[in-house]
Amino acid sequence: MASSLEENLECPVCREIFKDPVSLSCGHSVCKDCLKRCWKEKEKLCPVCRRRNSKDHFTNFALKKLCEAFIKERGEQQQDEKFEEALKPFKRKLQHFEQVKEKFEQTAKHVRVQAQRTETQIKEQFKKLHQFLEDEEEARMAALRLEERQKSRGIKEKIEALSREMQALSETIKATEEQMRAEEASSLLNYKAAVERIQDHPLPEDPKLASGALIDEAKHLGNLAFNIWHKMKDMVSYTPLTLDPNTANQSLSLSGDLTSVIEGEVKKLPDNPERFISSGKFVQSSEGFDSGTHSWDVQVGDGVGWRLGVFAESARSDIWKGSWVLAWIGGTYSARSGSSTDLDLKKKPQKIRVTLDWDRGKVSFSDPDTNTLIHTFTHKFTEKMFPFFNTWCNKHPLKILPVKVCVTVEQSS
Incomplete structure (x- = not known):
């Protein structure tokens, strides 16, 4: 509608909205300046129909007012459009803030649930x-x-x-x-x-x-x-590691004592920076190590697929860029750190012992039941290392096994 009106208000010579429109005896209208230019060069012919005008032209005040009103309305519309365009980043930011606020509210709700669950335990x-x-x-x-x-x-x-x-x-x-x-x-x-x-x-x-x-x-x-x-x-029992539920992928379920993990139903969890979401079904230990020797036993049982190992703190966003892993995938054992190496194990272990010697730069995997070494990685560690666990089995959890607690009384010197 506006486009059709604009076409009717265009000067046939300059193809712009009429400025001081004048009407000729033939009934056509053009801008006053456009008519002067045309008549200066040629005879007094209508620029549209080429008919000679026997009478003087006159200012079409009705058309002029209509054009002025149209120009004013169009200017106001353009101003509104510019204003809306200027507001678009703010509206997008507001919409983003609303989404973030909703996530924060969900996080606050999750914190209350965590507090109640932890209080109960x-x-x-x-x-x-x-x-x-x-x-x-x-x-x-x-x-x-x-x-x-x-x-x-x-x-x-x-x-x-x-x-x-x-x-x-x-x-x-x-x-x-x-x-x-x-x-x-x-x-x-x-x-x-x-x-x-x-x-x-x-x-x-x-x-x-x-x-x-x-x-x-x-x-x-x-x-x-x-x-x-x-x-x-x-x-009481003591386990050398505790799983961090704030890092668990939304498809993993942790035990109440935070010592075992299994694949479960996908849950709606906060998208906090620590959580593994798109990188895989991982959960890490709450403890990290940047010195000394540390060891933990994991019961893997008859799980259909799992990975165990450690990763460097800086590799959180892409765990495969800085991790040392033993995996059981598709009936094959493999060791992976950058590249993957298949391993030939004569016996399927029910438990895996992971030993991190940070100072000497070693990560080794062994079978504690037979005291058999499976694989050893060597690397010069320069940052904190975190144990992590990866499973896609919903029947056999990965469980961190407790260690024996001893009380020793020493005579003071």
């Missing part, structure tokens, strides 16, 4: 510890009460035996005194006989408190906290 762990301490306290109090009853019964028996001895002595004394009063006190013979009867009656030994009659406080209180803590190690 912490409470469960402390509940177990509290129950252990309560049971331990009850057992130790029961042992104390049992010893108290035993020691009290022993002392009571001693007291009862002593009472019987005292009664017997009292009766002997009383009988002798009565006999002496009944006989002739002046009779020396009777006196001697009475003395002999007393001397013939043996005196009981002095009662003594037996050794161990008291409560063995040292047994109950000595190193009490240490002994409880030492006993507590049997109910």
